[in-house]
Amino acid sequence: MSANKSDTEMAELAASEVPAARSIADALLEELKDEFVAAEDNLVDSFFLEVRAGTGGEEAALFCRDLYEMYRKYCDMHRWKFDVSDFSESDRGGFKEVIVNIKGPGAYRHLQYEGGGHRVQRVPETEAAGRIHTSAATVAVLPEMPDVKIDVSPRDVEESGCRGGGPGGQNVNKVETGWQLLHKPSGLRFKMTEHKSQAQNKERAWALLRASLYDTERAKQHATQMGIRKAMMGSGDRSQRIRTYNFPQNRCTDHRLGGAPPAGGGEKNFNLEAILQGFMDPLIDALLELDKQQRLDSL
Numbered sequence: 001m002s003a004n005k006s007d008t009e010m011a012e013l014a015a016s017e018v019p020a021a022r023s024i025a026d027a028l029l030e031e032l033k034d035e036f037v038a039a040e041d042n043l044v045d046s047f048f049l050e051v052r053a054g055t056g057g058e059e060a061a062l063f064c065r066d067l068y069e070m071y072r073k074y075c076d077m078h079r080w081k082f083d084v085s086d087f088s089e090s091d092r093g094g095f096k097e098v099i100v101n102i103k104g105p106g107a108y109r110h111l112q113y114e115g116g117g118h119r120v121q122r123v124p125e126t127e128a129a130g131r132i133h134t135s136a137a138t139v140a141v142l143p144e145m146p147d148v149k150i151d152v153s154p155r156d157v158e159e160s161g162c163r164g165g166g167p168g169g170q171n172v173n174k175v176e177t178g179w180q181l182l183h184k185p186s187g188l189r190f191k192m193t194e195h196k197s198q199a200q201n202k203e204r205a206w207a208l209l210r211a212s213l214y215d216t217e218r219a220k221q222h223a224t225q226m227g228i229r230k231a232m233m234g235s236g237d238r239s240q241r242i243r244t245y246n247f248p249q250n251r252c253t254d255h256r257l258g259g260a261p262p263a264g265g266g267e268k269n270f271n272l273e274a275i276l277q278g279f280m281d282p283l284i285d286a287l288l289e290l291d292k293q294q295r296l297d298s299l
Contacts, residue, residue, distance in 0.1 A: 114242075
């Protein structure tokens, strides 16, 4: 075989391998990007998720419970720990508010952008004329940061024991195993009932207080630095409407998606029935992709 023919065959062989090699390189690059943008988020091992009924009365409380069930099912699918810390039921079985503690690899990364206003459009069970009502609930995501020191003076906190319990009347205690506290300067009030031990509930109540105060301080410190990206992805402020759940059209719309990059991109409408059953991955993946692009663009 002549040298020229051998060189030609080697060149053709190399050229044929280029597409596969480029595909592998591109995939590795995307993995590195994912690891880079998620590094800080993955440091959060535990966080509190608060869901509170907003405008809409009893219908808002029922929607609050729907959101609670949606997150519970989503966490179950990913095998993340999902513990109810506190709740307040409404007359028709909804939630005025519910606080859960979530733990697991990647849990905070996937749920951190759930904070904000959630709106529901549907015909309430009590509506005889079949008119569509609009109600709302708010969600807050509060990370626990063990390496962040938040000093709280005991003189600023009122504490007392309380009875425990669980959603739907589960594990109701006849003795005071729960713990509640009021942070007087901020007006924050928390009650923990998830553990059988009052000492554990006291510890978790203080952890939630520190997480809330840390979240408030973090928002102040990063308001200017992260202003652009927060305006695009959402700051987690409860007053900002981030998503609408439209029952008549079986449509869940995330308002942060669907615009021209970098403000948004991809599909913004999702199957509502699937979302409420906990199949949130398509929606969460779209938010994570948008988050990645915005973080990389801001470098």
